[in-house]
Amino acid sequence: MEGKHQEKGLIIVYTGEGKGKTTAALGLALRAAGYKQKVLIIQFGKIWFSGEVVAVKKLKPFVELRQEGKGFVGILGDRQPKSEHRKAARSAFADLEKEMVSGKWDVVIADEVIGTVSAGLLPESFLLRLITAKPAKMDLVLTGHHASAKLINKADLVTEMLPVKHPFTKGILAKRGIDY
Ligand code: ATP
Ligand code: MG
Numbered sequence: 001m002e003g004k005h006q007e008k009g010l011i012i013v014y015t016g017e018g019k020g021k022t023t024a025a026l027g028l029a030l031r032a033a034g035y036k037q038k039v040l041i042i043q044f045g046k047i048w049f050s051g052e053v054v055a056v057k058k059l060k061p062f063v064e065l066r067q068e069g070k071g072f073v074g075i076l077g078d079r080q081p082k083s084e085h086r087k088a089a090r091s092a093f094a095d096l097e098k099e100m101v102s103g104k105w106d107v108v109i110a111d112e113v114i115g116t117v118s119a120g121l122l123p124e125s126f127l128l129r130l131i132t133a134k135p136a137k138m139d140l141v142l143t144g145h146h147a148s149a150k151l152i153n154k155a156d157l158v159t160e161m162l163p164v165k166h167p168f169t170k171g172i173l174a175k176r177g178i179d180y
Contacts, residue, residue: 009138010156011131015114015147018161025109025141026052033062037106042096044089044112045069050180068092089121097130100138107139114144114151127151
């Protein structure tokens with residue numbers, strides 16, 4: 001059961017307005033780690049603490065998580081110029097691309113990279129280029145709001161999270177262990 005299966009790697013997209021994109025990607029990482037697959041998670045746009053940052057350390061050396069980017073864009077007290085966000089997004093993307101083509105990883109997760117594109121911090125052509133450069137057997141997971149038709153067209157598996165209900169609308173704020 002060790003190592004990576006030999007099949008073609010998939011392009012997986014978790015998108016939509018409902019909750020569950022990041023946690024679906026983390027669940028997939030957990031499952032892959034069970035087969036000793038090597039998983040890299042790069043979180044775009046998150047710089048605050050979330051439980052997974054500590055939890056994945058317990059999955060060493062199979063899972064590694066890097067938080068890059070500069071946090072929320074234009075909301076929740078963000079005062080950074082867009083140029084700073086753009087710079088951080090570009091540098092996170094460069095890291096992602098370099099790691100992806102290195103051949104070191106069985107699974108690469110670019111969490112919130114789609115949101116980074118829909119926020120105008122990265123051109124969509126970068127994502128399409130990333131998909132083209134994907135090593136054949138590696139699985140690539142992309143998450144975030146507003147996946148474009150082009151991206152959906154290139155992906156093998158697309159799940160759209162639909163917000164049927166969210167406690168936020170009842171005034172229940174983010175909960176430790178559930179939301180972060
Ligand atoms: P999670 O990280 O819980 O899997 P997500 O990745 O789908 O959620 P993001 O858009 O990355 O969602 O936003 C993360 C935060 O926003 C989480 O705290 C989540 O609970 C919250 N959130 C997600 N969807 C909604 C929604 N429809 N209404 C309000 N808050 C939401
Ligand atoms: Mg998320």
